Each structure stands twice: as structure tokens, then as C-alpha cells.
Amino acid sequence: MSLFSVLNVATSGLSASQLGMDVSGQNIANADVDGYSRKRLNSSADYRTDGTYGQMGIGVDVINIQRMRDGFIDDQIRQQGQQVGYYTQVNQTYQNLQGVFTEPSNTGLQQYMDQFFDSWQNLANNPSDTAARTMVKTDGEVLCTTFNNLATQLSNARSGMNDQISQDADKVNQLTKDIFNLNSEIASAQLSGQNANDSLDKRDQDMTQLAGLIDFTSQENSQGEVTISTGGSIIVSPAYQQNLETTTSTYKAADGTTITDVGLRFADSKITYTPQSGEIRGFIDSRDQVIPEYQKQLDALANTMVSKVNAVHETGYDLNGVSGNDFFDPTTTGASDIKLSPTIESNVQNIAAAAGGQTLVAPAQNLVMTFGQQPPANLGNTNINQNSVIVKAGNTTLTEGTDYQVNYQTGDIQLLHAGYNGTPLTATYTYTAGSSQGVGDNANALAIAQLRESMTMDSDTLGNPTSTFDENYASMIGRLGEETNEATSNLNSRTSLVTQYQNQQDAVAGVSLDEEMANLVQLQHTYEANARVVTTAGTMLDSLIAMVTT
Amino acid sequence: MRVTMKELTTQMETQLDNSYSDLSNVQNELSTGKRLLKPSDNPVDTANDIKLKTQLAEETQYHTNIQDGINFMNVSDTAMQSMETIMQRLRELAVEGSSDTLSASDRTNMQPEVDQLFRQLVSLTNTQYNGAYVFGGTQNNIEPFPVLSSTAASPADYTGLKMAYFDGSGGVNIPAQIKNGFDNSSITNILPGSFKLSIGNVNYVEGTDYTVNYVNGTITPLNAALAANMSPGTPNYAAGALKMTFDYVSKGKDVFGNTVGNNGNVMREIANGVTSPINISGDQLTVNSQTGTDMMSTMIAFEQNLLNNNTQGINTAISQIDNVNQAVSNSQTQNGARINRFTTTLTQNENQNTQTTGLISNLEDADMADAATKFSLMNTVYDAALKSASMTMQHSLADYL
Numbered sequence: 001m002s003l004f005s006v007l008n009v010a011t012s013g014l015s016a017s018q019l020g021m022d023v024s025g026q027n028i029a030n031a032d033v034d035g036y037s038r039k040r041l042n043s044s045a046d047y048r049t050d051g052t053y054g055q056m057g058i059g060v061d062v063i064n065i066q067r068m069r070d071g072f073i074d075d076q077i078r079q080q081g082q083q084v085g086y087y088t089q090v091n092q093t094y095q096n097l098q099g100v101f102t103e104p105s106n107t108g109l110q111q112y113m114d115q116f117f118d119s120w121q122n123l124a125n126n127p128s129d130t131a132a133r134t135m136v137k138t139d140g141e142v143l144c145t146t147f148n149n150l151a152t153q154l155s156n157a158r159s160g161m162n163d164q165i166s167q168d169a170d171k172v173n174q175l176t177k178d179i180f181n182l183n184s185e186i187a188s189a190q191l192s193g194q195n196a197n198d199s200l201d202k203r204d205q206d207m208t209q210l211a212g213l214i215d216f217t218s219q220e221n222s223q224g225e226v227t228i229s230t231g232g233s234i235i236v237s238p239a240y241q242q243n244l245e246t247t248t249s250t251y252k253a254a255d256g257t258t259i260t261d262v263g264l265r266f267a268d269s270k271i272t273y274t275p276q277s278g279e280i281r282g283f284i285d286s287r288d289q290v291i292p293e294y295q296k297q298l299d300a301l302a303n304t305m306v307s308k309v310n311a312v313h314e315t316g317y318d319l320n321g322v323s324g325n326d327f328f329d330p331t332t333t334g335a336s337d338i339k340l341s342p343t344i345e346s347n348v349q350n351i352a353a354a355a356g357g358q359t360l361v362a363p364a365q366n367l368v369m370t371f372g373q374q375p376p377a378n379l380g381n382t383n384i385n386q387n388s389v390i391v392k393a394g395n396t397t398l399t400e401g402t403d404y405q406v407n408y409q410t411g412d413i414q415l416l417h418a419g420y421n422g423t424p425l426t427a428t429y430t431y432t433a434g435s436s437q438g439v440g441d442n443a444n445a446l447a448i449a450q451l452r453e454s455m456t457m458d459s460d461t462l463g464n465p466t467s468t469f470d471e472n473y474a475s476m477i478g479r480l481g482e483e484t485n486e487a488t489s490n491l492n493s494r495t496s497l498v499t500q501y502q503n504q505q506d507a508v509a510g511v512s513l514d515e516e517m518a519n520l521v522q523l524q525h526t527y528e529a530n531a532r533v534v535t536t537a538g539t540m541l542d543s544l545i546a547m548v549t550t
Numbered sequence: 551m552r553v554t555m556k557e558l559t560t561q562m563e564t565q566l567d568n569s570y571s572d573l574s575n576v577q578n579e580l581s582t583g584k585r586l587l588k589p590s591d592n593p594v595d596t597a598n599d600i601k602l603k604t605q606l607a608e609e610t611q612y613h614t615n616i617q618d619g620i621n622f623m624n625v626s627d628t629a630m631q632s633m634e635t636i637m638q639r640l641r642e643l644a645v646e647g648s649s650d651t652l653s654a655s656d657r658t659n660m661q662p663e664v665d666q667l668f669r670q671l672v673s674l675t676n677t678q679y680n681g682a683y684v685f686g687g688t689q690n691n692i693e694p695f696p697v698l699s700s701t702a703a704s705p706a707d708y709t710g711l712k713m714a715y716f717d718g719s720g721g722v723n724i725p726a727q728i729k730n731g732f733d734n735s736s737i738t739n740i741l742p743g744s745f746k747l748s749i750g751n752v753n754y755v756e757g758t759d760y761t762v763n764y765v766n767g768t769i770t771p772l773n774a775a776l777a778a779n780m781s782p783g784t785p786n787y788a789a790g791a792l793k794m795t796f797d798y799v800s801k802g803k804d805v806f807g808n809t810v811g812n813n814g815n816v817m818r819e820i821a822n823g824v825t826s827p828i829n830i831s832g833d834q835l836t837v838n839s840q841t842g843t844d845m846m847s848t849m850i851a852f853e854q855n856l857l858n859n860n861t862q863g864i865n866t867a868i869s870q871i872d873n874v875n876q877a878v879s880n881s882q883t884q885n886g887a888r889i890n891r892f893t894t895t896l897t898q899n900e901n902q903n904t905q906t907t908g909l910i911s912n913l914e915d916a917d918m919a920d921a922a923t924k925f926s927l928m929n930t931v932y933d934a935a936l937k938s939a940s941m942t943m944q945h946s947l948a949d950y951l
Contacts, residue, residue, distance in 0.1 A: 031555060031556070032555075032556065032559075038554075094590070098588045098589055098590060101589070103589055103596065103600060104586050104587075104589075104596055104599050104600060104603070104914065110600050110603060110604065111603075113604075114603070114604055114607035114608075115607075117607075117608075117611075118607060118610075118611045121611045121614070121615060121819065122611075122614070124615075124817070124818070124819065125614070125615060125618045125818065126680065126681075126682075128681070128682070128690075128691050129681070354688070438686075438687065438688040438689025438690065438691070438812055438814060439688070439689070439690065439691040440682055440686065440687065440688035440689060440690035440691065440814065440816050440829075441688035441814055441816075442688075442816065442817060443817060446817055446819055446825060449611075449819065450819065450823065452604070452608065453608070453822050453823065470600065470601060470604040471601060473600065474596075474597040474598070474600035474601045474604075475597055477589050477593075477596055477597060477600055478589065478593045478594060478596055478597030479593070480589045480590075480593075481588070481589030481590045481591070481592070481593030481596050481597075482590075482593040484588070484589065484590035484593075485590045485593065488590065499560065499561075499564055502560060503557050503560060503561060506554050506556045506557035506560065507551070507552050507553065507554060507557055508552070510554030510555065510556035510557055511554060511555065511556065512552065512553070512554045512555060513555055513946045513947065513948065514946060514947040515552075517946070517947035517948055517951060518947065521951065
């Protein structure tokens with residue numbers, strides 16, 4: 001045992017303190033860096049075995065610099081992170097939809113439907129007034145434009161999802177490339193017995209980001225390399241990385257426009273890939289489920305509006321006494337292309353406000369019918385009113401269905417009872433004359449206005465409509481609100497879970513400045529003490545040398 | 551437990567975010583005064599709100615309809631009121647005219663006043679509301695009882711037969727019907743005193759050369775010369791030879807064959823699914839449905855009887871005027887009943903409207919007191935969060951070393 005060995009012990013102490021300062025300094029410097037894990041210097045007492053004294057300390061041995069991180073919590077964060085990514089996008093879509101429909105307000109579809117039906121009531125009050133007719137046309141156009149705008153906004157929102165999916169696929173590829181490179185860095189460091197702490201931090205962070213985009217499972221091997229697989233395929237392994245690539249598929253929408261959608265597949269295996277969760281799945285679900293659902297409902301509303309209004313409008317008479325005109329263009333396929341019919345566009349006189357159809361009483365007619373005669377006899381008028389026909393033989397009233405039968409539409413009457421063959425009969429009936437009743441006739445305008453309160457939508461199992469236009473729309477908006485709330489609360493609960501896990505991770509991996517400060521003070525003192533040991537040993541050596549020289 | 555700076559910061563950020571977004575929601579509520587801004591604010595209330603708004607729009611429209619209907623019926627009412635007053639005067643004249651003490655010329659002198667009153671009656675049947683003839687049924691853009699003139703027609707008017715003509719081939723003392731050249735329908739109800747007939751340059755004198763039955767619209771030639779001249783040529787007379795000038799009250803069709811007036815109902819929707827007619831048709835107004843007495847022919851017959859000094863006929867006119875008056879008064883009663891119904895419905899509508907507006911306000915409008923309280927509470931919370939954050943963040947061990 002020599003005096004010099006003390007110097008060695010002190011020197012190891014000095015360098016250990018310096019190393020400790022380095023680690024604390026690094027921790028402090030990276031205290032607010034995302035994904036940084038706190039490092040700790042692990043050291044132990046170094047010793048040798050002395051023949052006389054047994055184990056003798058020969059200084060301090062630095063074992064390694066340890067990265068403080070809980071891998072289990074990282075797994076939890078990634079699992080919830082996928083859900084956060086998914087619900088962030090779905091929630092965003094619902095928020096956008098709420099923006100598109102702008103309800104409740106005075107500029108939403110509901111307002112314009114009301115205006116449209118109000119204008120029919122106004123027309124009913126002034127059926128011959130050109131201003132009232134123009135208002136029906138204008139309000140009809142505004143309603144159509146509102147439908148068109150909603151449809152355009154919905155389809156834009158939908159197609160916007162495709163760009164997002166492509167962009168996210170690029171992000172996934174960038175991340176998997178990074179992870180692949182980091183894998184080899186980590187492996188080579190580990191092989192040479194060194195730590196790869198910062199690469200591990202970087203990789204952990206990349207994997208957390210990846211979890212926001214897609215769902216995946218990961219496995220780490222003994223060299224510290226991870227294998228990541230998703231949708232049954234490996235995208236990163238120690239020896240391999242494969243990209244996602246986009247594919248396009250086209251189909252024709254109801255209104256005839258071609259829609260191009262973006263899909264994903266694995267670049268090498270060409271297997272189609274659909275993530276189960278994460279941001280990309282959020283975009284896909286928004287595009288394929290959320291938005292189409294509202295497009296479908298809006299189309300149904302527009303189509304029913306067209307068919308119901310047209311059905312009533314066709315039966316009415318316009319100012320020129322013409323019947324059978326459509327109000328909306330009957331070729332309408334949905335909200336995107338609903339418009340007024342060219343007839344109405346060209347002239348407001350063609351709006352059918354009048355119902356026509358005056359009931360007239362026919363004078364008593366003398367009939368002589370032959371049993372089984374073909375073609376049958378005719379009453380002389382068409383559109384006979386049901387149950388209005390009375391046929392008499394002298395004072396005996398014949399029974400309809402037993403003695404004779406009438407085709408109400410054509411006015412054909414046929415003898416069913418052979419006993420009246422050739423008997424003189426008299427027939428009385430009323431019929432509907434199919435002509436206009438004049439410009440003051442407002443019955444058809446009223447009938448169209450009353451469609452607002454009629455059951456027109458949402459047929460039950462028997463095919464009977466159960467709700468009005470307005471109720472249908474209100475329940476659609478109500479559902480939008482409910483679904484938005486659901487998406488938001490899902491997002492909030494997942495986000496708070498992630499925050500909670502993040503806090504737990506921060507408690508382990510985060511840098512505590514106070515702790516580092518205390519370490520620094522401690523290390524400073526250790527360093528000073530070690531230096532003092534060297535000085536003391538030096539003095540002792542001086543004394544020894546002086547002793548020899550004198 | 552180990553608490554790190556990062557953890558503390560994240561937590562503070564999250565909490566500050568939460569309090570700030572709560573604060574912003576309440577602030578929104580306060581500044582707009584609305585509780586429902588997005589469907590997700592309250593889906594059920596939003597759906598109800600949309601339905602109620604439609605209901606309100608309908609009620610507002612019904613209000614307009616009812617008001618419009620009442621105005622329409624008030625115009626009809628005023629017209630019928632005036633008609634009754636005129637008919638009172640006509641009845642007085644008929645009573646006076648039937649008196650034995652009057653001479654033939656006295657009666658003839660009464661005719662112009664009766665004619666003026668009658669023309670007033672006719673113009674009242676053509677009363678308009680907002681451009682529509684109230685007694686015209688649904689054919690209300692044309693006067694239901696137009697006074698049409700068949701003026702001295704020029705030869706060009708023979709084309710299309712658009713002038714009055716008659717077939718005078720019957721000879722002396724045989725009546726010929728005046729017809730509408732357009733569709734060959736009979737012309738009736740000619741206004742007495744308006745009739746003039748000339749052939750060539752010869753003006754024929756009524757009473758001497760011919761007589762006219764104003765109600766039926768028939769002419770009877772009294773001498774052979776006129777009868778011969780009235781015989782048809784091409785198309786009925788020698789072109790330019792015959793001129794006939796008269797006014798008549800048309801019914802059903804005008805000179806061009808257009809339909810004038812019908813018995814159609816003008817409807818107003820006054821409540822959800824409740825429609826009601828608001829008009830009195832021309833027939834209802836001018837024809838007593840029980841006796842069949844017609845206002846126009848009654849008055850014309852009355853005038854003719856005055857001119858013809860027919861006391862018996864004038865006597866009949868008194869009861870006929872009573873019958874016609876009955877029709878007008880029945881119509882007025884019906885109209886009045888409808889006005890009452892509309893007025894009652896209007897009150898109901900207004901109550902309903904107030905209620906619906908209240909319901910919408912309940913759903914939509916923010917409870918300001920509640921919002922303000924919440925706001926100040928959240929403000930305090932946010933303030934406390936900020937203050938505690940700033941105080942915690944300031945400290946580290948470094949301050950004390």
C-alpha cells in the first residue's frame with residue numbers, strides 16, 4: 001500500500017464527480033425538451049483484494065449512465081394516443097358539420113324552408129299577383145341554392161379528407177424510416193456495450209407520434225431493436241422497413257359526378273391497409289361514415305321535397321289554365337342538384353296556384369244497356385265522383401256492384417244483372433270538370449303550403465310517413481348535436497387519460513431542477529473534498545521528500 | 551412522491567386551458583345572450599327550437615292570412631251594407647210608383663233615378679279588394695257583373711261576329727232574340743233607356759217601330775218596313791246597314807266569351823289545417839235561393855214597368871226587391887259570422903304566438919343572472935389558477951443557492 005494509491009483513489013473520485021456534473025448539466029439543459037428522459041449516473045465503490053487487509057477500496061467505479069423511463073406507461077400513452085388521434089379528427093369533422101349547417105340561426109336551411117312555405121301562403125292570399133308568384137319562385141330558388149351550398153360544403157369536407165389521408169401516410173413513412181434508422185443506432189451501441197440513451201428517447205418519441213396516426217403493436221428484442229406491425233404486416237423490423245402508399249378508387253355519386261377516394265396499401269406487399277384507430281382512421285370514418293350519413297339525409301329531404309311539391313303542383317292549374325307542370329326539376333337526384341323546373345324558371349305564370357276541378361252535376365241520362373255488351377256503355381263524362389252514381393229503373397234504384405259497375409275514370413258503365421237487359425234506365429251522377437276555376441282559385445297554393453305540416457318523411461314499417469320536413473330536419477340537427485357531444489366527450493376522456501399517464505411518466509422521466517441543483521452542490525463538495533485529498537497527499541509527499549533530502 | 555417541473559407545467563397548462571375554455575363559453579353566452587349557439591350545446595333543445603321556430607313562422611303566416619281575410623270580408627261587408635241602403639231607397643220608389651195617384655209621366659220621370667240606383671248596385675257587386683273582385687268567386691280578375699256596351703258596330707266587327715245581332719226573320723210582332731256575336735249566347739238584362747236602333751240613316755223609334763223586352767233581350771218589330779229591314783243579310787244584315795247601341799249587365803260570359811265570375815270559394819288557411827272560405831259568390835249575393843228572384847232582372851223589370859206605366863208590375867217589384875234584399879242580408883249575416891270567427895281565431899293566434907315566442911326564448915336565451923354568476927365564479931377560478939401558477943413557477947432551489 002503506497003501513498004500514491006491515495007492519489008489514484010482521489011483522481012477516480014474527481015473524475016466521477018466531473019461525470020456527475022456532466023449528467024446533471026445535461027439534465028438541466030434538457031429539462032424542457034419533449035421526450036427527454038432524465039439520466040442518472042450509477043457508480044459503486046471500486047476495490048481490490050489485499051493479502052493483508054482483505055478488500056481494499058481503490059476509488060469509485062462509474063458503472064453507467066442510466067435512462068430513467070417507465071416503458072409500461074409509454075405503452076399506455078400510445079394505446080390511448082391512438083384513440084386521441086381518432087377522436088380528434090372525428091370531433092373536428094362534427095364541429096365542421098355544425099359549422100356547415102349553422103343551426104340554430106336565421107341563415108340555416110330551416111329558415112329557408114319556412115320562407116318557401118310562407119311564400120306559398122302569400123300566393124294563396126293573392127293568387128293572381130305576379131309579385132306573390134315571383135316571391136314563390138325566388139324563395140324556391142333560395143331554398144334550392146341553400147340545399148346546393150350545403151351539399152357542396154359537405155362534399156368538399158368529404159374530399160378534403162383524402163388530402164389529409166395522403167399527408168398522414170407521408171408522416172407515417174417518415175416516422176417508420178426514423179425508427180428503422182434509430183433501431184440500427186441502438187443495436188450497434190448496445191453491441192459495443194454502450195448505452196444509446198438519446199436514441200432510445202428519440203425512438204420512444206417517434207413511436208408515440210406514430211401512435212397518434214395509426215394503431216400498431218411493437219416488440220423489442222435483446223439488442224433493443226423494435227419490430228412494429230400493423231394490420232397484420234410488419235412495417236419496421238431490425239432488418240426491414242416498408243412504406244405505406246396511396247391508392248385511388250373512383251365511383252359515381254347519385255348526381256352523376258365522379259368521386260375519387262384515396263386508400264392505403266403496403267408498398268411492398270401491395271396488401272390493402274385500413275388502420276383500426278388513430279388519426280388516419282378518423283379521416284377514413286369521417287369520409288366514409290360521418291359525412292355520407294348527413295349527405296344521405298340531406299338528399300332524402302331534398303328528394304322528398306321535390307316529389308311531394310311536384311305531386312301537388314302537377315294537379316293544379318297555372319294562370320293559363322294549364323295543368324301537369326312540375327315546380328322543381330323532376331330530374332333532381334339530391335341536395336346537390338335540386339333546382340326549379342325550366343317551366344317555372346321561364347315564367348311565374350306557370351306556377352299552379354289553382355286547384356281547378358269543379359264538381360258538376362250531370363243532368364239525368366237515359367240509358368238502355370245490353371247485358372255483356374262490349375265495349376260498355378258510357379255515361380258521357382270522365383272523372384265521375386265515387387259513389388255519386390244513382391241508376392234507376394222506373395222507381396227502383398239499382399245496386400252498384402251487383403246490378404252494374406262504373407269505371408269512374410273513363411265513365412264506362414256496364415250491366416251486371418241480365419234482368420235489366422234492354423230496360424230503360426236513368427242515371428244521375430256528379431263529375432269533376434278538369435278545368436281551371438279562375439285566377440282567384442288558391443286551393444292548390446294552399447295545398448302546397450300545407451305540405452309543411454304534412455307527414456312526408458321517415459316512413460315506418462308500413463310505409464306511412466311519420467314526420468314533417470321540419471321534424472325530419474330538426475331531428476337530424478339534434479342528432480348532429482348529440483353525435484358531436486359524444487365525439488367531444490370521447491376525445492376529452494381519452495385526452496385526460498393521456499395527460500394522466502404523461503404525468504406519471506414525467507414523475508419518473510422528468511427532470512427536477514431542485515433535485516439537480518442539490519446534486520450539483522453535492523458533486524461540487526465531493527469534487528472539493530477529493531481535491532483536498534490530493535492536496536493532503538501532496539503535502540505528505542512533500543514532507544517525505546524533504547525528510548530524505550535533509 | 552417525485553414531482554418534476556415538466557409534470558407541474560403540463561398540469562398547469564391543462565388546467566389553465568380548461569378554465570379558459572369554460573370562461574370563453576360563458577363569455578359567449580353573455581355576449582350573444584343566447585344559450586344555444588351550436589347543436590352540441592344542447593341537442594334536444596336545438597331540435598325543439600327548430601320545430602318551434604317553424605311553428606312560429608306558421609303562426610305568423612296564419613296571422614297575416616287571418617288579417618288579410620278580415621280585410622277582404624270587411625270590404626265585402628261595407629259593399630253589402632251600401633247595397634241594402636240602396637235597396638231601401640228602391641223599395642220606397644217602388645211603393646211610391648205603385649201608388650194610383652201617380653201619372654204615367656210621373657212614373658217615367660222616376661225611371662232615371664231608379665236607373666242610377668241600379669247602376670250603383672251593379673257597381674257595388676263589382677267591388678274590389680286588392681285588385682280582386684270580392685263577389686267574383688275564384689274568377690275574380692274580371693268584373694263579375696260587367697256593364698257592357700254594344701255600341702254602333704262598324705262593318706269590320708262582323709268579322710268574328712263580335713257584335714250583338716238578332717235574327718229578325720220572324721216578321722211583324724214576332725220577337726227576335728238579341729245574341730252575342732261571339733258565341734251565339736243570348737243577351738239579357740239590357741239597361742232601359744240605353745237602347746237605340748238605326749238602319750241606314752233611319753233612326754227607328756222605340757214604342758212606335760219596335761218594342762224591347764229588356765229582361766229577356768228580345769226585339770219585336772211593329773211595322774213591316776222595319777221587319778223587312780231586320781231580315782238577315784250577310785252575315786245577318788246588309789253590311790253597315792244596321793246599328794244597335796245598348797248597355798247590358800252581363801252574367802257568366804263577356805263579349806269575348808270569357809267567363810266572368812263563378813261560385814268558387816276563395817280560401818284562407820287560418821290555423822294548422824283549418825281553412826275557411828272568405829268570399830260571398832255573385833249568385834249567393836244577387837239571387838234569392840228560395841224564390842229564385844234575381845237582382846238584375848228584378849231591377850230591369852222595375853224600370854221597364856215604370857216606363858210602361860205598369861202599376862201591377864211595379865207592385866210585384868216591391869216583393870221582388872224584398873226577396874233580393876233578403877239574399878243580400880243573408881249574405882251579409884254569413885259574412886259577419888265569418889268575420890267573428892276570424893277575429894276570435896286572430897286572438898287565439900296572437901295568444902299562441904306569444905306562447906311560442908316565450909318557449910323559443912326559454913330554449914334559446916341565456917339566463918343572464920345565472921350566466922353572470924357563472925362568469926364571475928369562473929373568472930375567480932381562472933384568476934386563482936393564473937396566480938398560483940405564476941407563484942409556483944417562480945421558485946426553484948437555484949434562488950437560494
